[in-house]
Amino acid sequence: MTAALARLAPFLFAALALALWEAAVRAAGIPAYILPAPSAIGLAFASAPGLLLSSLATTLLVSGLALLAGCVLGVGLALVMASSRWARAAVLPWAIMLQVTPVVAIAPLIIVWVGDPFLALVVCATIVAFFPIFSNTATGLASAPAELADLFRLSGAGRWQTLLLLRVPAAVPLFLAGLRISGGLALVGAVVAEFVAGSGGFASGLAYRILESGYRLQIPRMFAALALLSFAGITINAALGSLERRVLRRWGKVA
Protein backbone atom coordinates (compact mmCIF):
# COMPACT_ATOMS: atom_id res chain seq x y z
CA MET A 1 0.00 0.00 0.00
CA THR A 2 2.68 2.53 1.02
CA ALA A 3 4.89 1.33 -1.86
CA ALA A 4 2.08 1.92 -4.35
CA LEU A 5 1.49 5.33 -2.83
CA ALA A 6 5.16 6.20 -3.14
CA ARG A 7 5.04 5.26 -6.84
CA LEU A 8 1.95 7.37 -7.42
CA ALA A 9 3.16 10.30 -5.34
CA PRO A 10 4.98 12.20 -8.15
CA PHE A 11 1.89 11.95 -10.38
CA LEU A 12 -0.47 13.02 -7.63
CA PHE A 13 1.77 15.96 -6.85
CA ALA A 14 1.89 16.93 -10.56
CA ALA A 15 -1.90 16.73 -10.86
CA LEU A 16 -2.33 18.88 -7.77
CA ALA A 17 0.24 21.44 -8.95
CA LEU A 18 -1.34 21.63 -12.43
CA ALA A 19 -4.81 22.09 -10.94
CA LEU A 20 -3.58 24.91 -8.68
CA TRP A 21 -1.76 26.50 -11.62
CA GLU A 22 -4.90 26.37 -13.80
CA ALA A 23 -7.08 27.78 -11.04
CA ALA A 24 -4.63 30.57 -10.18
CA VAL A 25 -4.22 31.68 -13.81
CA ARG A 26 -7.98 31.74 -14.35
CA ALA A 27 -8.80 33.45 -11.05
CA ALA A 28 -6.16 36.18 -11.43
CA GLY A 29 -6.83 36.61 -15.14
CA ILE A 30 -3.12 36.34 -16.05
CA PRO A 31 -2.70 36.80 -19.82
CA ALA A 32 -1.41 33.78 -21.76
CA TYR A 33 1.71 35.69 -22.99
CA ILE A 34 2.90 35.95 -19.38
CA LEU A 35 1.86 32.60 -17.97
CA PRO A 36 -0.40 30.29 -19.96
CA ALA A 37 -2.70 27.87 -18.13
CA PRO A 38 -1.93 24.14 -18.47
CA SER A 39 -5.06 23.75 -20.61
CA ALA A 40 -3.78 26.40 -23.03
CA ILE A 41 -0.41 24.61 -23.23
CA GLY A 42 -2.20 21.34 -23.99
CA LEU A 43 -4.23 23.06 -26.72
CA ALA A 44 -1.08 24.58 -28.21
CA PHE A 45 0.45 21.11 -28.42
CA ALA A 46 -2.75 19.60 -29.87
CA SER A 47 -2.96 22.31 -32.55
CA ALA A 48 0.42 21.35 -34.06
CA PRO A 49 1.53 18.01 -32.61
CA GLY A 50 3.51 17.00 -35.73
CA LEU A 51 5.66 20.11 -35.56
CA LEU A 52 6.61 19.65 -31.92
CA LEU A 53 7.03 15.89 -32.12
CA SER A 54 9.33 16.11 -35.14
CA SER A 55 11.35 18.70 -33.23
CA LEU A 56 11.47 16.30 -30.29
CA ALA A 57 12.73 13.57 -32.65
CA THR A 58 15.47 15.88 -33.93
CA THR A 59 16.60 16.79 -30.43
CA LEU A 60 16.58 13.14 -29.35
CA LEU A 61 18.55 12.19 -32.48
CA VAL A 62 21.18 14.85 -31.79
CA SER A 63 21.42 13.75 -28.13
CA GLY A 64 21.58 10.07 -29.05
CA LEU A 65 24.29 10.56 -31.67
CA ALA A 66 26.23 12.77 -29.26
CA LEU A 67 25.97 10.14 -26.53
CA LEU A 68 27.20 7.49 -28.95
CA ALA A 69 30.10 9.65 -30.11
CA GLY A 70 30.84 10.54 -26.47
CA CYS A 71 31.02 6.83 -25.64
CA VAL A 72 33.41 6.05 -28.47
CA LEU A 73 35.61 9.04 -27.69
CA GLY A 74 35.42 8.75 -23.90
CA VAL A 75 36.07 5.01 -23.71
CA GLY A 76 38.73 5.23 -26.45
CA LEU A 77 40.64 8.00 -24.71
CA ALA A 78 40.32 6.25 -21.33
CA LEU A 79 41.83 3.10 -22.86
CA VAL A 80 44.65 5.15 -24.39
CA MET A 81 45.32 6.70 -20.99
CA ALA A 82 45.30 3.31 -19.32
CA SER A 83 47.91 2.03 -21.77
CA SER A 84 50.80 4.06 -20.41
CA ARG A 85 51.76 6.73 -17.93
CA TRP A 86 53.09 8.85 -20.78
CA ALA A 87 49.79 8.73 -22.63
CA ARG A 88 47.96 9.63 -19.43
CA ALA A 89 50.15 12.69 -18.86
CA ALA A 90 49.64 13.75 -22.48
CA VAL A 91 45.87 13.33 -22.67
CA LEU A 92 44.50 14.28 -19.25
CA PRO A 93 45.11 18.08 -19.23
CA TRP A 94 43.48 18.47 -22.66
CA ALA A 95 40.48 16.42 -21.69
CA ILE A 96 40.03 18.60 -18.60
CA MET A 97 40.43 21.76 -20.69
CA LEU A 98 37.63 20.58 -22.97
CA GLN A 99 35.50 19.93 -19.90
CA VAL A 100 36.01 23.29 -18.19
CA THR A 101 35.52 25.43 -21.32
CA PRO A 102 31.81 26.36 -21.50
CA VAL A 103 30.26 24.91 -24.63
CA VAL A 104 28.36 28.19 -25.20
CA ALA A 105 31.72 29.85 -25.72
CA ILE A 106 33.00 27.42 -28.33
CA ALA A 107 29.69 26.67 -30.05
CA PRO A 108 29.88 29.68 -32.46
CA LEU A 109 33.32 28.54 -33.63
CA ILE A 110 32.14 24.97 -34.12
CA ILE A 111 29.12 26.14 -36.10
CA VAL A 112 31.41 28.15 -38.39
CA TRP A 113 33.93 25.34 -38.77
CA VAL A 114 31.62 22.40 -39.22
CA GLY A 115 29.26 24.11 -41.66
CA ASP A 116 26.45 21.59 -41.61
CA PRO A 117 24.18 22.80 -38.78
CA PHE A 118 22.95 19.35 -37.74
CA LEU A 119 26.48 18.02 -37.48
CA ALA A 120 27.55 21.13 -35.58
CA LEU A 121 24.86 20.44 -32.98
CA VAL A 122 26.06 16.85 -32.61
CA VAL A 123 29.66 18.00 -32.17
CA CYS A 124 28.71 20.53 -29.47
CA ALA A 125 26.58 18.01 -27.59
CA THR A 126 29.38 15.44 -27.85
CA ILE A 127 31.84 17.84 -26.24
CA VAL A 128 29.49 18.23 -23.29
CA ALA A 129 28.58 14.53 -23.06
CA PHE A 130 32.05 13.09 -23.40
CA PHE A 131 33.70 13.96 -20.11
CA PRO A 132 31.74 11.92 -17.49
CA ILE A 133 32.08 8.77 -19.60
CA PHE A 134 35.77 9.44 -20.12
CA SER A 135 36.64 10.22 -16.51
CA ASN A 136 34.52 7.42 -15.02
CA THR A 137 35.91 4.83 -17.44
CA ALA A 138 39.47 5.96 -16.75
CA THR A 139 38.87 5.65 -12.98
CA GLY A 140 37.16 2.28 -13.48
CA LEU A 141 40.03 0.87 -15.53
CA ALA A 142 42.35 1.64 -12.62
CA SER A 143 39.95 0.30 -9.97
CA ALA A 144 40.69 -3.44 -10.13
CA PRO A 145 42.02 -4.65 -6.74
CA ALA A 146 45.83 -4.87 -6.61
CA GLU A 147 45.61 -8.48 -5.40
CA LEU A 148 43.74 -9.52 -8.53
CA ALA A 149 46.38 -7.81 -10.63
CA ASP A 150 49.00 -9.81 -8.67
CA LEU A 151 47.10 -12.99 -9.41
CA PHE A 152 47.12 -12.19 -13.14
CA ARG A 153 50.89 -11.58 -12.94
CA LEU A 154 51.41 -14.93 -11.17
CA SER A 155 49.57 -16.70 -13.98
CA GLY A 156 51.82 -15.06 -16.52
CA ALA A 157 49.07 -12.84 -17.95
CA GLY A 158 50.08 -10.35 -20.61
CA ARG A 159 48.98 -6.72 -20.85
CA TRP A 160 46.10 -7.51 -23.19
CA GLN A 161 44.80 -10.36 -21.08
CA THR A 162 44.89 -8.16 -17.99
CA LEU A 163 43.13 -5.36 -19.85
CA LEU A 164 40.39 -7.52 -21.37
CA LEU A 165 39.76 -9.97 -18.55
CA LEU A 166 40.33 -7.72 -15.54
CA ARG A 167 40.49 -3.99 -16.12
CA VAL A 168 37.71 -3.59 -18.70
CA PRO A 169 35.11 -5.67 -16.79
CA ALA A 170 36.12 -3.92 -13.56
CA ALA A 171 35.40 -0.57 -15.27
CA VAL A 172 31.86 -1.47 -16.36
CA PRO A 173 29.96 -0.26 -13.24
CA LEU A 174 31.67 3.15 -13.25
CA PHE A 175 31.29 3.43 -17.03
CA LEU A 176 27.53 2.92 -16.66
CA ALA A 177 27.32 5.58 -13.96
CA GLY A 178 29.16 7.95 -16.31
CA LEU A 179 26.88 7.02 -19.19
CA ARG A 180 23.85 8.01 -17.16
CA ILE A 181 25.28 11.43 -16.35
CA SER A 182 26.37 11.91 -19.96
CA GLY A 183 22.88 11.03 -21.21
CA GLY A 184 21.44 14.07 -19.45
CA LEU A 185 24.37 16.26 -20.51
CA ALA A 186 24.00 15.27 -24.17
CA LEU A 187 20.49 16.72 -24.10
CA VAL A 188 21.72 19.88 -22.38
CA GLY A 189 24.50 20.19 -24.97
CA ALA A 190 22.07 19.73 -27.86
CA VAL A 191 19.77 22.44 -26.50
CA VAL A 192 22.54 24.93 -25.70
CA ALA A 193 24.12 24.48 -29.13
CA GLU A 194 20.80 25.03 -30.86
CA PHE A 195 20.20 28.20 -28.88
CA VAL A 196 23.57 29.48 -30.01
CA ALA A 197 23.03 28.39 -33.61
CA GLY A 198 19.62 30.03 -33.50
CA SER A 199 18.71 29.01 -37.03
CA GLY A 200 16.11 26.57 -38.29
CA GLY A 201 17.97 24.43 -40.77
CA PHE A 202 16.33 21.41 -42.36
CA ALA A 203 14.95 19.97 -39.16
CA SER A 204 14.72 22.12 -36.08
CA GLY A 205 14.98 20.78 -32.58
CA LEU A 206 12.97 21.72 -29.52
CA ALA A 207 15.35 24.49 -28.54
CA TYR A 208 14.67 26.24 -31.83
CA ARG A 209 10.92 25.83 -31.26
CA ILE A 210 11.31 27.53 -27.90
CA LEU A 211 13.21 30.46 -29.43
CA GLU A 212 10.78 30.76 -32.34
CA SER A 213 7.71 30.62 -30.09
CA GLY A 214 9.29 33.34 -27.94
CA TYR A 215 9.85 35.63 -30.93
CA ARG A 216 6.25 35.10 -32.07
CA LEU A 217 4.86 35.48 -28.58
CA GLN A 218 3.31 32.00 -28.84
CA ILE A 219 4.02 31.44 -25.17
CA PRO A 220 1.74 28.36 -24.75
CA ARG A 221 3.64 26.57 -27.55
CA MET A 222 6.91 27.57 -25.87
CA PHE A 223 5.74 25.88 -22.69
CA ALA A 224 4.64 22.80 -24.65
CA ALA A 225 8.14 22.51 -26.17
CA LEU A 226 9.65 22.96 -22.73
CA ALA A 227 7.46 20.17 -21.33
CA LEU A 228 8.55 17.84 -24.14
CA LEU A 229 12.16 18.68 -23.38
CA SER A 230 11.78 17.69 -19.71
CA PHE A 231 9.99 14.55 -20.82
CA ALA A 232 12.93 13.69 -23.11
CA GLY A 233 15.40 14.24 -20.27
CA ILE A 234 13.41 12.06 -17.86
CA THR A 235 13.09 9.31 -20.49
CA ILE A 236 16.83 9.27 -21.25
CA ASN A 237 17.66 9.16 -17.55
CA ALA A 238 15.17 6.37 -16.83
CA ALA A 239 16.31 4.26 -19.81
CA LEU A 240 19.99 4.52 -18.89
CA GLY A 241 19.16 3.91 -15.23
CA SER A 242 17.34 0.71 -16.03
CA LEU A 243 20.23 -0.44 -18.28
CA GLU A 244 22.61 0.27 -15.39
CA ARG A 245 20.56 -1.73 -12.89
CA ARG A 246 20.19 -4.69 -15.24
CA VAL A 247 23.89 -4.92 -16.03
CA LEU A 248 25.00 -4.35 -12.44
CA ARG A 249 22.88 -7.26 -11.24
CA ARG A 250 24.85 -9.50 -13.59
CA TRP A 251 28.04 -7.79 -12.41
CA GLY A 252 27.47 -9.01 -8.90
CA LYS A 253 26.46 -5.66 -7.47
CA VAL A 254 23.17 -4.90 -5.84
CA ALA A 255 21.92 -1.60 -7.18
Place this chain on the structure above:
Amino acid sequence: MLVLERAGRRFPDGTQALRDISIRVNPGDFIALLGPSGCGKSTLLRLMAGLDQPDAGRILGRPDQIGYVFQDPTLLPWATAAENIRLPLRLRHMPKAASAVLVRQALAQVGLAEFADVRPPSLSGGMRMRVSIARALVQRPPLLLMDEPFAALDEFTRHGLQDELLALTATAGCATVFVTHSAYEAAFLARRILVMSSRPGRIVAELAADLPTSGRRDSAAYHALVARITAAALEARSA
Protein backbone atom coordinates in the same frame (compact mmCIF):
# COMPACT_ATOMS: atom_id res chain seq x y z
CA MET B 1 62.53 -26.95 -4.27
CA LEU B 2 62.32 -23.27 -3.28
CA VAL B 3 65.37 -22.00 -1.44
CA LEU B 4 65.83 -18.57 0.17
CA GLU B 5 69.40 -17.66 1.05
CA ARG B 6 69.81 -14.78 3.48
CA ALA B 7 67.08 -12.88 1.67
CA GLY B 8 66.40 -9.31 2.79
CA ARG B 9 64.01 -6.58 1.75
CA ARG B 10 64.22 -2.88 2.51
CA PHE B 11 61.31 -0.69 1.45
CA PRO B 12 61.90 2.60 -0.41
CA ASP B 13 61.04 4.52 2.78
CA GLY B 14 64.02 2.89 4.49
CA THR B 15 62.12 0.34 6.61
CA GLN B 16 64.02 -2.93 6.85
CA ALA B 17 61.09 -5.31 6.38
CA LEU B 18 63.04 -8.58 6.26
CA ARG B 19 66.59 -9.54 7.13
CA ASP B 20 68.63 -12.71 6.66
CA ILE B 21 65.78 -15.04 5.81
CA SER B 22 66.99 -18.53 4.93
CA ILE B 23 64.37 -21.17 4.25
CA ARG B 24 64.43 -24.38 2.25
CA VAL B 25 60.99 -25.52 1.15
CA ASN B 26 60.97 -29.24 0.34
CA PRO B 27 58.41 -30.99 -1.89
CA GLY B 28 55.33 -31.88 0.15
CA ASP B 29 56.27 -29.60 3.06
CA PHE B 30 53.62 -27.82 5.09
CA ILE B 31 55.25 -24.76 6.61
CA ALA B 32 53.52 -22.22 8.82
CA LEU B 33 54.99 -18.72 9.03
CA LEU B 34 53.90 -17.34 12.37
CA GLY B 35 54.40 -13.84 13.66
CA PRO B 36 52.70 -10.66 14.88
CA SER B 37 51.02 -8.26 12.46
CA GLY B 38 53.49 -6.14 10.57
CA CYS B 39 56.41 -8.55 10.97
CA GLY B 40 56.83 -8.94 7.23
CA LYS B 41 55.09 -12.31 6.77
CA SER B 42 53.16 -11.12 3.74
CA THR B 43 56.25 -9.47 2.27
CA LEU B 44 58.11 -12.76 2.66
CA LEU B 45 55.33 -14.61 0.88
CA ARG B 46 55.43 -12.06 -1.97
CA LEU B 47 59.18 -12.61 -2.29
CA MET B 48 58.59 -16.35 -2.49
CA ALA B 49 55.97 -15.82 -5.22
CA GLY B 50 58.20 -13.48 -7.19
CA LEU B 51 55.70 -10.63 -6.83
CA ASP B 52 58.44 -8.64 -5.11
CA GLN B 53 62.24 -8.90 -5.37
CA PRO B 54 64.71 -9.19 -2.48
CA ASP B 55 67.46 -6.56 -2.33
CA ALA B 56 69.81 -8.83 -0.41
CA GLY B 57 70.50 -12.55 -0.67
CA ARG B 58 68.85 -14.69 -3.29
CA ILE B 59 65.93 -16.96 -4.04
CA LEU B 60 66.44 -20.15 -6.05
CA GLY B 61 64.32 -22.86 -7.57
CA ARG B 62 61.04 -21.00 -7.81
CA PRO B 63 58.59 -23.24 -9.71
CA ASP B 64 56.81 -21.91 -12.81
CA GLN B 65 53.38 -22.48 -11.41
CA ILE B 66 52.52 -21.19 -7.97
CA GLY B 67 49.12 -21.24 -6.30
CA TYR B 68 48.45 -18.12 -4.23
CA VAL B 69 45.57 -17.53 -1.83
CA PHE B 70 45.04 -14.09 -0.32
CA GLN B 71 43.28 -13.15 2.89
CA ASP B 72 40.31 -12.03 0.78
CA PRO B 73 39.01 -14.57 -1.72
CA THR B 74 39.74 -11.94 -4.46
CA LEU B 75 37.36 -13.46 -6.99
CA LEU B 76 36.10 -11.72 -10.11
CA PRO B 77 32.58 -10.69 -8.97
CA TRP B 78 31.16 -10.76 -12.52
CA ALA B 79 32.36 -14.33 -13.22
CA THR B 80 30.82 -17.60 -12.00
CA ALA B 81 32.62 -19.94 -9.59
CA ALA B 82 33.67 -22.17 -12.50
CA GLU B 83 34.93 -19.20 -14.55
CA ASN B 84 36.89 -17.94 -11.56
CA ILE B 85 38.56 -21.31 -11.09
CA ARG B 86 39.33 -21.55 -14.80
CA LEU B 87 41.04 -18.14 -14.81
CA PRO B 88 44.68 -19.29 -14.27
CA LEU B 89 44.26 -21.97 -16.96
CA ARG B 90 42.73 -19.44 -19.34
CA LEU B 91 45.57 -17.01 -18.75
CA ARG B 92 48.00 -19.78 -19.68
CA HIS B 93 46.02 -20.44 -22.87
CA MET B 94 44.82 -23.93 -21.99
CA PRO B 95 42.10 -25.08 -24.44
CA LYS B 96 38.60 -24.83 -23.02
CA ALA B 97 37.83 -28.56 -23.26
CA ALA B 98 40.95 -29.54 -21.32
CA SER B 99 40.45 -26.87 -18.68
CA ALA B 100 36.76 -27.77 -18.21
CA VAL B 101 37.75 -31.21 -16.89
CA LEU B 102 40.22 -29.73 -14.40
CA VAL B 103 37.73 -27.10 -13.27
CA ARG B 104 35.04 -29.71 -12.66
CA GLN B 105 37.47 -31.80 -10.59
CA ALA B 106 38.58 -28.76 -8.60
CA LEU B 107 34.98 -27.77 -7.88
CA ALA B 108 34.17 -31.30 -6.72
CA GLN B 109 37.28 -31.38 -4.51
CA VAL B 110 36.15 -28.34 -2.55
CA GLY B 111 32.55 -29.62 -2.42
CA LEU B 112 31.09 -26.96 -4.72
CA ALA B 113 30.11 -29.10 -7.71
CA GLU B 114 26.57 -27.74 -7.58
CA PHE B 115 27.69 -24.13 -7.41
CA ALA B 116 29.62 -24.02 -10.70
CA ASP B 117 27.37 -21.36 -12.24
CA VAL B 118 26.88 -19.22 -9.14
CA ARG B 119 28.54 -15.81 -8.92
CA PRO B 120 30.58 -14.88 -5.81
CA PRO B 121 28.10 -12.40 -4.29
CA SER B 122 25.61 -15.28 -3.91
CA LEU B 123 28.14 -17.51 -2.09
CA SER B 124 28.92 -17.50 1.63
CA GLY B 125 32.30 -16.35 2.91
CA GLY B 126 33.49 -19.91 3.43
CA MET B 127 32.34 -20.96 -0.03
CA ARG B 128 34.12 -18.02 -1.63
CA MET B 129 37.33 -19.02 0.11
CA ARG B 130 36.89 -22.59 -1.16
CA VAL B 131 36.55 -21.24 -4.71
CA SER B 132 39.73 -19.25 -4.12
CA ILE B 133 41.57 -22.38 -2.93
CA ALA B 134 40.24 -24.40 -5.88
CA ARG B 135 41.50 -21.68 -8.21
CA ALA B 136 44.96 -21.88 -6.64
CA LEU B 137 45.10 -25.67 -6.91
CA VAL B 138 43.49 -26.12 -10.35
CA GLN B 139 46.78 -25.77 -12.20
CA ARG B 140 48.33 -28.48 -9.95
CA PRO B 141 51.13 -26.20 -8.72
CA PRO B 142 54.07 -27.75 -6.86
CA LEU B 143 53.94 -24.80 -4.44
CA LEU B 144 50.93 -23.28 -2.67
CA LEU B 145 51.31 -19.94 -0.87
CA MET B 146 48.57 -18.81 1.52
CA ASP B 147 48.41 -15.42 3.23
CA GLU B 148 46.14 -15.69 6.32
CA PRO B 149 43.34 -17.10 4.17
CA PHE B 150 41.02 -18.00 7.05
CA ALA B 151 41.57 -14.94 9.27
CA ALA B 152 38.30 -13.27 8.30
CA LEU B 153 36.09 -16.35 8.71
CA ASP B 154 34.10 -17.45 11.74
CA GLU B 155 35.57 -20.17 13.94
CA PHE B 156 33.42 -23.10 12.76
CA THR B 157 33.92 -22.29 9.09
CA ARG B 158 37.64 -21.89 9.80
CA HIS B 159 37.93 -25.32 11.47
CA GLY B 160 36.08 -26.94 8.56
CA LEU B 161 38.34 -25.31 6.01
CA GLN B 162 41.47 -26.26 7.96
CA ASP B 163 40.40 -29.92 7.84
CA GLU B 164 39.65 -29.65 4.13
CA LEU B 165 42.95 -27.91 3.42
CA LEU B 166 44.96 -30.72 5.04
CA ALA B 167 43.16 -33.29 2.90
CA LEU B 168 43.48 -31.18 -0.26
CA THR B 169 47.20 -30.52 0.06
CA ALA B 170 47.86 -34.16 0.92
CA THR B 171 46.01 -35.23 -2.25
CA ALA B 172 47.64 -32.55 -4.40
CA GLY B 173 51.07 -33.40 -3.01
CA CYS B 174 52.12 -29.74 -3.20
CA ALA B 175 54.37 -27.92 -0.76
CA THR B 176 52.46 -25.30 1.23
CA VAL B 177 53.64 -22.15 2.95
CA PHE B 178 50.88 -20.79 5.18
CA VAL B 179 51.08 -17.37 6.83
CA THR B 180 49.15 -17.02 10.08
CA HIS B 181 49.19 -15.14 13.37
CA SER B 182 47.42 -17.96 15.21
CA ALA B 183 49.46 -20.50 17.18
CA TYR B 184 46.45 -22.86 17.08
CA GLU B 185 46.21 -22.72 13.32
CA ALA B 186 49.96 -23.19 12.87
CA ALA B 187 50.00 -26.18 15.24
CA PHE B 188 47.01 -27.80 13.60
CA LEU B 189 48.14 -27.46 9.98
CA ALA B 190 51.90 -27.43 9.72
CA ARG B 191 54.72 -29.91 9.96
CA ARG B 192 57.23 -27.10 10.28
CA ILE B 193 56.50 -23.89 12.17
CA LEU B 194 58.74 -20.89 11.56
CA VAL B 195 58.38 -18.18 14.20
CA MET B 196 59.16 -14.63 13.09
CA SER B 197 60.04 -11.49 15.01
CA SER B 198 59.22 -8.01 13.74
CA ARG B 199 61.20 -4.98 12.61
CA PRO B 200 63.15 -6.30 10.90
CA GLY B 201 61.34 -9.54 10.21
CA ARG B 202 63.62 -12.48 10.98
CA ILE B 203 63.08 -16.14 11.61
CA VAL B 204 63.89 -16.70 15.27
CA ALA B 205 62.76 -20.29 15.83
CA GLU B 206 61.75 -23.39 13.95
CA LEU B 207 59.58 -26.07 15.55
CA ALA B 208 58.78 -29.46 14.10
CA ALA B 209 55.33 -31.00 14.49
CA ASP B 210 54.38 -34.61 14.16
CA LEU B 211 50.76 -34.90 15.13
CA PRO B 212 48.48 -37.87 14.50
CA THR B 213 46.43 -37.52 11.31
CA SER B 214 43.08 -38.14 12.98
CA GLY B 215 41.64 -36.56 16.08
CA ARG B 216 44.34 -33.96 15.89
CA ARG B 217 42.49 -31.12 17.59
CA ASP B 218 41.85 -33.19 20.73
CA SER B 219 45.26 -34.77 21.10
CA ALA B 220 47.51 -33.87 24.02
CA ALA B 221 50.41 -33.48 21.57
CA TYR B 222 48.46 -30.68 19.79
CA HIS B 223 47.93 -28.72 22.99
CA ALA B 224 51.55 -29.20 24.01
CA LEU B 225 52.64 -27.94 20.59
CA VAL B 226 50.41 -24.85 20.86
CA ALA B 227 52.06 -24.11 24.22
CA ARG B 228 55.56 -24.47 22.74
CA ILE B 229 54.70 -22.24 19.76
CA THR B 230 53.17 -19.60 22.03
CA ALA B 231 56.27 -19.62 24.25
CA ALA B 232 58.54 -19.23 21.19
CA ALA B 233 56.39 -16.39 19.82
CA LEU B 234 56.46 -14.57 23.17
CA GLU B 235 60.22 -14.97 23.36
CA ALA B 236 60.51 -13.58 19.82
CA ARG B 237 58.51 -10.53 20.85
CA SER B 238 60.66 -9.73 23.88
CA ALA B 239 63.90 -10.40 22.02
